[in-house]
């Protein structure tokens with residue numbers, strides 16, 4: 001990808017948390033993000049898919065610099081922001097937005113919707129009072145909370161989960177950011193409104209040419225909402241490719257297992273459930289030395305258990321971290 005199209009460049013990014021085991025116990029490191037590399041272009045959306053505890057939220061929060069990386073590099077629009085102090089990150093905060101899983105938890109309950117949407121504009125000193133009012137009403141209209149006067153002066157608890165997630169989207173986009181992270185944005189909503197909300201986000205993302213990181217544990221929705229899919233397992237990206245390529249030609253045994261676990265109305269295909277390898281993801285305090293999926297992988301060799309596989313580009317833009325594909329090149 002040409003350098004001027006790249007919005008976000010992530011190189012070997014790590015985020016380790018220090019935890020204490022027991023009341024007086026020794027400290028240990030949870031390697032929540034452990035060597036992640038990718039690039040994201042202007043207006044591109046990526047779905048990051050992985051099971052609970054694989055490090056998706058840590059990835060999202062680290063690229064937004066809500067966490068400071070432990071190691072690696074984070075480059076946004078050509079600027080290295082890996083360790084930039086918080087006080088010098090105002091410009092970056094203005095360029096980025098976050099939509100979280102739980103809209104009620106993410107909104108201050110004592111503010112009305114108008115105030116919630118006006119707040120980022122005030123913090124970043126955007127517009128006069130009148131201009132801000134215009135922007136707030138326009139934002140409500142864009143997320144289809146109309147008539148806007150009916151919604152603007154309500155409080156979060158007066159709205160449904162779906163309506164409040166629309167407010168969260170409006171808030172994340174009101175400063176016209178170029179990068180947005182949506183962390184499981186629909187998993188707490190009623191099934192009936194999930195597609196509506198995902199469609200709204202996709203529409204806004206395409207209209208405004210926003211780069212988008214959509215975090216989910218549900219591989220089945222991703223195909224409609226992103227150009228790329230990244231598969232995360234035990235704090236690492238084990239496969240990444242354009243959406244169509246990944247769905248048509250999944251390579252990593254874990255990705256194949258995930259895809260075959262998607263409920264399929266065809267009873268013949270349901271048999272594929274049996275292919276999902278049993279077992280749990282490894283501890284992130286003491287991950288296994290080789291491939292992290294090796295303990296569950298039906299194809300694991302002794303090399304897989306001792307040596308970490310490199311990431312290789314098997315076909316154009318299709319990367320996989322697995323000895324089945326790296327062996328020949330190693």
Ligand SMILES: Nc1ncnc2c1ncn2[C@@H]1O[C@H](COP(=O)(O)OP(=O)(O)OP(=O)(O)O)[C@@H](O)[C@H]1O
Nearest residue numbers: 017019030032051052053054055056057058059284
């Ligand atoms: N602040 C923290 N301190 C210590 N450990 C943490 C912290 N945040 C996350 N972790 C640990 O890091 C690992 C990855 O967590 P993370 O929340 O990023 O995963 P996830 O894929 O988003 O999971 P989920 O889908 O359940 O939200 C987990 O083992 C988690 O317990």
